[in-house]
Amino acid sequence: MQEIKHLLQRHYGAALSILMARIGDISLAEDAMQEAAIKALELWQETVPDKPRAWLITVAYRYSVDQFRRHNKLHQIIAAEAHTIDLLANTEGPELEDHLLQLIFICCHPSIQVENQIALTLKLVMGFHVLDIARALVVPESTVEQRITRAKRKIQKAGIEFELPNQHQLKQRLPSVLKTLYLIFNEGHHRTRGDRLYCELRCQQAIRLMRSLCRLFRGNSEALALLALMLFTDARLPGRGQSQFIPLEDQDRSLWRHAQIAQADIILQKSLAMKVLSPYHIEAAISGLHSQAKTFSATDWLQIKGLYQKLYQYKPTPIVQLNLASAHLMDGDIDAAHSLLARLEPELSQYAGFHAAFAKLLEQQQDPEGAKRHFLKAARLSKNEQDIAYFLKLAEC
Numbered sequence: 001m002q003e004i005k006h007l008l009q010r011h012y013g014a015a016l017s018i019l020m021a022r023i024g025d026i027s028l029a030e031d032a033m034q035e036a037a038i039k040a041l042e043l044w045q046e047t048v049p050d051k052p053r054a055w056l057i058t059v060a061y062r063y064s065v066d067q068f069r070r071h072n073k074l075h076q077i078i079a080a081e082a083h084t085i086d087l088l089a090n091t092e093g094p095e096l097e098d099h100l101l102q103l104i105f106i107c108c109h110p111s112i113q114v115e116n117q118i119a120l121t122l123k124l125v126m127g128f129h130v131l132d133i134a135r136a137l138v139v140p141e142s143t144v145e146q147r148i149t150r151a152k153r154k155i156q157k158a159g160i161e162f163e164l165p166n167q168h169q170l171k172q173r174l175p176s177v178l179k180t181l182y183l184i185f186n187e188g189h190h191r192t193r194g195d196r197l198y199c200e201l202r203c204q205q206a207i208r209l210m211r212s213l214c215r216l217f218r219g220n221s222e223a224l225a226l227l228a229l230m231l232f233t234d235a236r237l238p239g240r241g242q243s244q245f246i247p248l249e250d251q252d253r254s255l256w257r258h259a260q261i262a263q264a265d266i267i268l269q270k271s272l273a274m275k276v277l278s279p280y281h282i283e284a285a286i287s288g289l290h291s292q293a294k295t296f297s298a299t300d301w302l303q304i305k306g307l308y309q310k311l312y313q314y315k316p317t318p319i320v321q322l323n324l325a326s327a328h329l330m331d332g333d334i335d336a337a338h339s340l341l342a343r344l345e346p347e348l349s350q351y352a353g354f355h356a357a358f359a360k361l362l363e364q365q366q367d368p369e370g371a372k373r374h375f376l377k378a379a380r381l382s383k384n385e386q387d388i389a390y391f392l393k394l395a396e397c
Helices: 002-023 026-043 052-070 074-082 084-088 096-107 114-124 130-137 141-158 167-190 196-216 221-235 258-272 279-292 301-314 318-330 334-348 352-364 368-381 385-396
Strands: none
Touching (some): 002 114, 026 052, 114 130, 114 141, 130 167, 167 196, 167 221, 221 279, 279 301, 301 318, 352 368, 368 385
């Protein structure tokens, strides 16, 4: 059953994007794909079809046509039938990543508010649960549901076409698309829900979509930088452990994907040569320093601190400052770390990562009881099962 769910995750978004483009009804396409997914969970346990995407599209397409007939929508039946051959042809090729990218750009239409664009894309393209989206966007689940509903309603009322926009429109929508793909990658990387393989599939799909985006926008510095960031981060994933979380300082670096790290560095250097700096460049450079350090002790913390200070100019958020505080701590500057963490406590008192960082600070200050309290707080606030187990283990030490 788990393998079938993974297979559905791999093909669902691409199949949905093709179906939406052909029948022109976002709500019906989603309903039809859900029906197809339910049937797949039942029927694929006996035999998985050779072409799962085509199977999903066929079943969902028949359901949608039945719905058109039931509601006497003759003109939509004719339109759907006219696209039947095109709909079912070439459904297994690599160009399906481009279909997904097309759907993302449609969801990021400028007439839809940016926060609604992102919520809709995460729901339709990746099939994220509302809870996943809420965690990624740091908003209540009810807010996410409202955003998705508003975005769908806007698409229907505005008559937004389910086709790739022109080059000028693509550039306008690029920032939202980049942010969405980064959220998709991060949700997989941090594994707040789902098993390890399921979450790694999310990371891999985000990377494939970024590669497609870089082909579409050849020479775009930001897109290349984000691709490099994803590749650096994903390359270290094998060292994090499977059944339990392994922190960066304890990871076996021989398990990292070093060829991928080298590729990421080439892409980052290419993007930096374009002389256009963005937060993605800075984050990629930080990830690159972690990835290329031979050992944890060889990490260039001084340069990482400088990069976080630069990043804060672009993204003046408490999370960036928290990462800077952690870098101070790793570099042995306990006073600077303590001062910064103390200033952040009012804003981050409900954030697990803050308490984990403060606990490590207290450990270095020889306050084991204080460290234990903060590790326990981190465990209570965390949404990741592996992180919870890790924090509880540290609290017991």
